Amino acid sequence: MTNKLAAPYRLAALKIIYLQGCVAVVAAIIVFLGWGVSAGLSALAGGAVAVLPHCVFAIYAFRYMGASRADQAYASLKRGNGLKFMLTIVLFALVLKHFPVILLPFFSSYVLALFSGLFAPVFFKH
Numbered sequence: 001m002t003n004k005l006a007a008p009y010r011l012a013a014l015k016i017i018y019l020q021g022c023v024a025v026v027a028a029i030i031v032f033l034g035w036g037v038s039a040g041l042s043a044l045a046g047g048a049v050a051v052l053p054h055c056v057f058a059i060y061a062f063r064y065m066g067a068s069r070a071d072q073a074y075a076s077l078k079r080g081n082g083l084k085f086m087l088t089i090v091l092f093a094l095v096l097k098h099f100p101v102i103l104l105p106f107f108s109s110y111v112l113a114l115f116s117g118l119f120a121p122v123f124f125k126h
Contacts, residue, residue, distance in 0.1 A: 010059070014055075024046070043106065046110035048091070050113035060083055063076045
């Protein structure tokens with residue numbers, strides 16, 4: 001069971017993930033229009049590799065809050081970070097091994113989606 005104190009933090013994290021997803025989709029559309037279908041799909045795959053692990057982290061890590069659940073909150077945050085790291089590695093391996101991606105749009109979209117999370121406080125003040 002999740003803690004009600006964690007809900008605002010989970011919502012803030014999901015807003016950032018939503019922004020990252022929108023940036024990744026817009027980047028994929030721009031790449032698709034400029035370089036074609038294969039490059040657009042590569043950019044979309046790069047965005048997905050960036051966004052999906054963050055989504056898992058946000059859902060898993062912000063389950064508990066408060067002084068009475070400090071140990072649970074710490075363990076949940078640790079597990080969420082580990083899951084995010086492992087999922088990122090698995091997604092990179094799957095995409096690069098099984099799909100014919102163009103590396104420049106793939107990694108550009110990945111990095112753009114990651115950096116958009118750094119600038120999220122500009123868009124979401126509260």
